[in-house]
Amino acid sequence: DAKTTQPPSMDCAEGRAANLPCNHSTISGNEYVYWYRQIHSQGPQYIIHGLKNNETNEMASLIITEDRKSSTLILPHATLRDTAVYYCIVRVGGGNQGGKLIFGQGTELSVKP
């Protein structure tokens, strides 16, 4: 079973920041949080991942709470092309390589003009 909980859907205005929450209250100490997104009829696209520190790359920022029980993916300036289903995943099996990626239901983000 998936170990994460996300809201099923969210809306965001174009140009504004999109903040997508994720709960992972049973996360283990050596498990990473990964974020992927899936645009209709395509394979999932990697966005970002982290262990306990906040992370930022060219696509997004990942904020992980100090107790690691939840995280937030931030798209700083959402565009229409960011409309997709966003998956928050805890990497089962420990470590940062291999292991199962178990997908939950994700959040369907709709960016509106």
Place this chain on the structure above:
Amino acid sequence: GAVVSQHPSRVICKSGTSVKIECRSLDFQATTMFWYRQFPKQSLMLMATSNEGSKATYEQGVEKDKFLINHASLTLSTLTVTSAHPEDSSFYICRIDTMNTEAFFGQGTRLTVV
């Protein structure tokens, strides 16, 4: 650029026939690949873990005799849906892990069994 190539992107087959889906690692050697299945309006479900040179590991409820996985080289894993039926119609996706920290997915294969 893409690190995973999945082929075909779409396939339509008749009920009772078999379909082979290929997943290729383009930039590096992959000892492990993963196969997922996704039904409409649903999330991805892990089907099996493909291990180079050995038998695949199947998730509970996935028939290993129906979904044949072959990982004969470090750059290629194949999934064959045998004796396909309409209920096997789905979106099949492979995944490859790099040596650092990222997992990449193929473009997916839309299988329609008629």
